[in-house]
Amino acid sequence: MAEGILVVTNQEEGRVRRVAYEMLAVAQELAPGKVTALTFGPGAEQTREGLGRYGADQVVALNGPAYAAYSSDGFADAVAKATESLDVEALFFPANAWGKDLAPRVAGLLKAGLASDCTDMFRRDDGRLGAVRPVYAGKAFARVAIQSPRQVFSLRPNIQPIKETGRAGTAWDFDPGLDAASFKAVVTEVLTSQGGQLELTEADIIVSGGRGVKAPENFKVLEDLADALGAALGSSRPVADEGWVPHSYHIGQTGKVVSPTVYFAVGISGAIQHLAGISGSKYIVAINSDADAPIFKAANYGVVGDLFKVVPALAQEIRAIKKDA
Amino acid sequence: MKILVLVKQVPDTATKIRLNPGDAAIQTDGIKWVINPYDEFAIEEGLRLKEKHGGEVVVVSMGPARVEEAIRQALAMGADRAVHIVKDAVGDSQVAARALARVCQDEGYDLIVTGKQAVDDDQAQVGPLVAVELRLPQVTVVLKLEVDPDARKIRAERELEGASEIVELPMPAVVTAQRGLNEPRYPTLPNIMKAKKKEVKSVPLESLGIDTEPWVVVEELTLPPERPAARILTGEPEEAARELARLLHEEAKVI
Numbered sequence: 218m219a220e221g222i223l224v225v226t227n228q229e230e231g232r233v234r235r236v237a238y239e240m241l242a243v244a245q246e247l248a249p250g251k252v253t254a255l256t257f258g259p260g261a262e263q264t265r266e267g268l269g270r271y272g273a274d275q276v277v278a279l280n281g282p283a284y285a286a287y288s289s290d291g292f293a294d295a296v297a298k299a300t301e302s303l304d305v306e307a308l309f310f311p312a313n314a315w316g317k318d319l320a321p322r323v324a325g326l327l328k329a330g331l332a333s334d335c336t337d338m339f340r341r342d343d344g345r346l347g348a349v350r351p352v353y354a355g356k357a358f359a360r361v362a363i364q365s366p367r368q369v370f371s372l373r374p375n376i377q378p379i380k381e382t383g384r385a386g387t388a389w390d391f392d393p394g395l396d397a398a399s400f401k402a403v404v405t406e407v408l409t410s411q412g413g414q415l416e417l418t419e420a421d422i423i424v425s426g427g428r429g430v431k432a433p434e435n436f437k438v439l440e441d442l443a444d445a446l447g448a449a450l451g452s453s454r455p456v457a458d459e460g461w462v463p464h465s466y467h468i469g470q471t472g473k474v475v476s477p478t479v480y481f482a483v484g485i486s487g488a489i490q491h492l493a494g495i496s497g498s499k500y501i502v503a504i505n506s507d508a509d510a511p512i513f514k515a516a517n518y519g520v521v522g523d524l525f526k527v528v529p530a531l532a533q534e535i536r537a538i539k540k541d542a
Numbered sequence: 543m544k545i546l547v548l549v550k551q552v553p554d555t556a557t558k559i560r561l562n563p564g565d566a567a568i569q570t571d572g573i574k575w576v577i578n579p580y581d582e583f584a585i586e587e588g589l590r591l592k593e594k595h596g597g598e599v600v601v602v603s604m605g606p607a608r609v610e611e612a613i614r615q616a617l618a619m620g621a622d623r624a625v626h627i628v629k630d631a632v633g634d635s636q637v638a639a640r641a642l643a644r645v646c647q648d649e650g651y652d653l654i655v656t657g658k659q660a661v662d663d664d665q666a667q668v669g670p671l672v673a674v675e676l677r678l679p680q681v682t683v684v685l686k687l688e689v690d691p692d693a694r695k696i697r698a699e700r701e702l703e704g705a706s707e708i709v710e711l712p713m714p715a716v717v718t719a720q721r722g723l724n725e726p727r728y729p730t731l732p733n734i735m736k737a738k739k740k741e742v743k744s745v746p747l748e749s750l751g752i753d754t755e756p757w758v759v760v761e762e763l764t765l766p767p768e769r770p771a772a773r774i775l776t777g778e779p780e781e782a783a784r785e786l787a788r789l790l791h792e793e794a795k796v797i
C-alpha cells in the first residue's frame with residue numbers, strides 16, 4: 218500500500234524558504250517517519266542538513282545538469298517518476314509561484330486530485346488526508362476530500378509552525394533519468410525586482426496604504442513606519458493602478474492574498490475585495506479619518522484620525538519601544 | 543494563428559458570501575455573475591495577438607445556461623465565436639480540464655490562453671491540467687508575452703515572489719494570464735450588437751465521452767471566524783499613537 222509523503226520544494230543557492238520547513242512539520246505529524254523531501258538545482262545538496270533537521274526522514278537532491286534551470290514540464294516528469302518509485306500516498310508543494318506552477322502539472326501526470334493553497338491538513342477517519350482551503354479569496358473556507366488513489370496538496374506559506382527534530386535526513390540517491398534536451402518550457406533568465414522589498418506573502422508585518430495617502434510622494438510616511446517596524450509595504454488596488462506603487466504591492470481578491478501577524482491598513486476604506494486579501498492576518502490595525510469606514514469592522518485595533526499625524530507619531534513610539542527592548 | 547481562450551463565469555468580486563451550516567456550495571440567488579477577472583486579460587491578449595498576426599479567437603466556456611452571458615460579453619470584446627460546454631452537475635478542476643481539453647483538441651489551436659486563477663474556487667490549476675491533457679508546455683502567471691508564429695516560439699515573463707523570470711517555450715502551448723499583462727478593452731455598442739449574431743456552439747458535457755467523476759470534493763464550506771469588536775482609539779493623534787503602540791506591545795505582544 219502506498220504510504221508516506223513526498224515534500225517537493227524549491228531552493229535558491231542552497232537556501233530553502235520557511236514554507237519548506239512548515240510542510241515538513243505537517244508531513245511529519247501526518248506520516249511520522251515516512252517523509253521524503255525533494256529539491257532541485259545547483260546548491261540542492263546544501264539543503265539536505267536543514268531539511269533533515271526540520272523533519273525530512275530522507276532527502277533527494279536532484280542537482281544534475283538537467284535541473285540547472287527550472288522547467289515546469291521537465292521537473293514535473295521528475296517528480297512523477299520519484300512518486301512512482303517511492304509509492305507515496307501524498308505529495309506536498311509550497312503554494313508559491315514555483316509550487317503553483319508545478320503542482321497541477323504533477324497532479325495531471327499522476328492522475329491525482331489537487332487541493333491548492335491549503336491552510337490546514339488533517340488525517341480523516343477513513344485514514345486518508347483531508348484539507349481546509351480558502352475559497353473566494355478567504356471569504357469562505359472549504360473542507361475538501363481527495364478521492365483519487367494519490368493525493369496532492371499545495372500548502373499556503375507562513376501559516377504552520379516549524380519544528381526542529383535534531384536529526385539528520387538520510388540521502389536517497391535517485392535519478393529520474395531525464396535529459397534536459399526533452400524539456401520544453403525552460404527558464405532562461407531571472408529578473409530580480411524592486412530594491413530588496415520584503416515579499417508580501419511571506420512578511421510578518423505589512424504596512425499598507427490606500428487612496429487616503431493622496432499622492433505617491435506621501436508614501437514616504439508609510440515607508441518610515443515600515444522601516445521602524447521592519448515591515449513590508451503594500452497597497453490597495455487603486456493606488457497600484459494609479460502607478461503610485463508597483464503592481465506587486467496590490468493586495469486583495471485580485472492581487473496578493475496575505476497572512477501576516479499584523480496588517481496596518483492606512484487610508485484604506487475596507488472594500489470587500491480588499492478585505493478578502495487580508496482576512497488571514499492575525500491582527501488588523503486600521504488608521505482612517507472616517508470613523509464609519511468599513512475597515513474598522515474588520516480591525517482588531519483602530520485609530521480614527523489623520524494618517525499624516527498618526528503615522529509619524531506611531532513610528533516614533535515604535536522606535537522608542539524597540540530601543541527600550 | 544488560432545487562439546483558444548478559456549473563460550469561466552464567476553460571482554462578482556463584490557459578492558457577499560452566504561451559507562447555511564453544512565452547505566457545500568454558496569447560496570447563488572441574487573448573485574451577479576461576471577467573467578473571471580483574469581480571463582479578461584486572457585481574452586484581451588488573444589485579441590491583440592490576432593490583431594498583430596491574423597487568425598481567429600475562439601472562446602471556450604463550461605457551465606450552466608447562465609454562462610452564455612459571459613460568452614456574449616467575450617464575443618462583444620471581439621472574439622470570433624464560442625463553444626459552450628453545457629454542464630449543470632458538480633465537478634472539479636480535473637473534470638473541467640478534461641472537458642475543456644477535449645474541445646480544444648477538436649477545435650485545433652496554436653495557443654491556449656486561460657486566467658491564472660478563477661476567483662471563486664481559487665484552485666489555479668485548470669490551465670496546467672489542460673496542458674498535461676494535451677501534452678503541451680505551459681507558462682503560468684504571465685506578465686508579458688511575445689509570440690513568434692513563424693519560428694513557433696514563445697517568450698514570456700512570469701511573476702515570482704518579488705521578482706520575475708523569463709520562460710522560453712515552443713508553440714503550441716498553454717499560457718495563463720496575470721493582472722498587468724494588458725488593459726482589457728470595453729465592448730463598444732456596435733460590437734455588442736454584432737456579438738448577438740456570432741456563433742455559439744453548444745456541446746453537452748455528456749457528449750464528450752470523458753470521465754466526469756470528481757476527485758476533489760468539497761464536503762463543507764464555513765465562513766471565517768468573526769473578529770472580536772475592534773478597540774477604537776480617538777482623540778489627539780500623539781496620544782492615540784502612543785496608546786496603539788502600547789496595546790501592540792503589551793496586549794497583542796507583536797512589537
Ligand SMILES: Cc1cc2nc3c(=O)[nH]c(=O)nc-3n(C[C@H](O)[C@H](O)[C@H](O)COP(=O)(O)OP(=O)(O)OC[C@H]3O[C@@H](n4cnc5c(N)ncnc54)[C@H](O)[C@@H]3O)c2cc1C
Binds near residue numbers: 429452455488
Ligand atoms: C473586480 C474588482 C476587483 C477588485 N479587486 C480589488 C483588490 O484586489 N484589492 C483592492 O484593494 N481593491 C480591489 N477593488 C477595488 C475596491 O472595490 C475599492 O475600490 C478599493 O479597495 C478602494 O481603495 P482605497 O481603500 O485605497 O480607497 P478609498 O475607498 O477611496 O478609501 C480611501 C480611505 O482613506 C481615508 N482617508 C482619506 N484621507 C485620510 C487621511 N488624511 N487620514 C486617514 N484616512 C484618510 C478615507 O476615509 C477612505 O476610507 C476591486 C474592484 C473590482 C470592481
Ligand SMILES: Cc1cc2nc3c(=O)[nH]c(=O)nc-3n(C[C@H](O)[C@H](O)[C@H](O)COP(=O)(O)OP(=O)(O)OC[C@H]3O[C@@H](n4cnc5c(N)ncnc54)[C@H](O)[C@@H]3O)c2cc1C
Binds near residue numbers: 604632667669
Ligand atoms: C454547484 C457547484 C459545485 C461545485 N463543487 C465542486 C467540488 O465539490 N469540488 C471542486 O473541486 N469544484 C467544485 N466546483 C467547481 C467547478 O467544478 C470548477 O469549474 C472547476 O473546479 C474549475 O476549476 P477552478 O475554478 O478551480 O479553476 P482555476 O483552475 O482556478 O481556473 C484557471 C483558469 O481556467 C479556466 N477555467 C476554469 N474553469 C473553467 C470553466 N468552467 N470553463 C472555462 N474555463 C475555465 C479559466 O481560464 C480560469 O481563469 C463546483 C461548482 C459548482 C457550480
